[in-house]
Amino acid sequence: GNSVTQMEGPVTLSEEAFLTINCTYTATGYPSLFWYVQYPGEGLQLLLKATKADDKGSNKGFEATYRKETTSFHLEKGSVQVSDSAVYFCALSFPAYSGAGSYQLTFGKGTKLSVIP
Amino acid sequence: SAVISQKPSRDICQRGTSLTIQCQVDSQVTMMFWYRQQPGQSLTLIATANQGSEATYESGFVIDKFPISRPNLTFSTLTVSNMSPEDSSIYLCSVEEGIEQYFGPGTRLTVT
Numbered sequence: 611g612n613s614v615t616q617m618e619g620p621v622t623l624s625e626e627a628f629l630t631i632n633c634t635y636t637a638t639g640y641p642s643l644f645w646y647v648q649y650p651g652e653g654l655q656l657l658l659k660a661t662k663a664d665d666k667g668s669n670k671g672f673e674a675t676y677r678k679e680t681t682s683f684h685l686e687k688g689s690v691q692v693s694d695s696a697v698y699f700c701a702l703s704f705p706a707y708s709g710a711g712s713y714q715l716t717f718g719k720g721t722k723l724s725v726i727p
Numbered sequence: 728s729a730v731i732s733q734k735p736s737r738d739i740c741q742r743g744t745s746l747t748i749q750c751q752v753d754s755q756v757t758m759m760f761w762y763r764q765q766p767g768q769s770l771t772l773i774a775t776a777n778q779g780s781e782a783t784y785e786s787g788f789v790i791d792k793f794p795i796s797r798p799n800l801t802f803s804t805l806t807v808s809n810m811s812p813e814d815s816s817i818y819l820c821s822v823e824e825g826i827e828q829y830f831g832p833g834t835r836l837t838v839t
Contacts, residue, residue, distance in 0.1 A: 653731075653819055654770070656728075656827055656828070656829065699769065699770070713823060714775075715770075715772070717769045718769060
C-alpha cells in the first residue's frame with residue numbers, strides 16, 4: 611500500500627536557521643505530493659503541492675521538490691521565523707479506488723517544529 | 728479555496744454518550760471527508776461522504792459507531808456513538824477541490 615515517512619521530531623531551531631524536514635514515500639505509480647501545516651489549536655492548511663516529477667512547490671518561503679528517483683519530497687526554508695512553529699505533515703494522494711473521482715490522502719506522522727527567538 | 732466551519736470546536740463528554748459534529752462549507756462540494764487525529768498522531772480517514780449516497784467507511788471504522796449524514800452539498804454531520812476515552816481525538820472534516828483537500832478547524836473531543 612501507499613505510505614509516507616517523515617523525519618522524527620520534534621525539531622527545535624533558532625530564528626533565521628535553515629530548515630529541512632525529510633519526507634519519503636512508497637507508492638505504486640506517481641502520486642501527487644503535499645505539505646500541510648497545523649498551527650497550534652488549528653486545523654490543517656495546505657502549504658504547497660507538486661503533481662509530477664521535478665515539480666517544485668513553494669509558498670511562504672517554503673519549498674519542496676518532487677524527486678521521483680529518490681521518492682522524496684523534502685520541505686525546506688532558508689530562514690525560519692517564530693511564527694513557523696507548527697506541526698508539518700507530508701502527504702500523498704491518488705485517485706480513490708472507488709473510482710468516484712475523489713483523491714484519498716495518505717499522511718505521514720507529522721513533524722513538530724519549534725522556532726526559538 | 729472553500730471555507731469550512733465545524734461545530735462544536737471542542738467538547739467534554741461522558742463515557743457512553745454520543746456527540747454529533749457538524750461541518751459546513753461555504754460552497755457546494757461533491758466529496759466530503761471525515762478524519763480522526765488522535766493525540767500526537769497523524770490523521771486517519773474515517774469515511775468519505777458523497778451527497779445522496781451512503782458514506783464509504785475505511786477499514787476499522789463502522790457505521791454503527793460513526794454514523795454520517797450528508798443531506799446536501801454544503802453540509803455533513805459525524806456522530807461519535809457510545810463514546811469511550813479511546814475516542815478522545817480531534818475530528819476534522821475536509822472537502823475536495825480538484826486534487827487538493829481543505830480542512831475545517833477541527834472538533835477537539837475529550838471523553839471522561
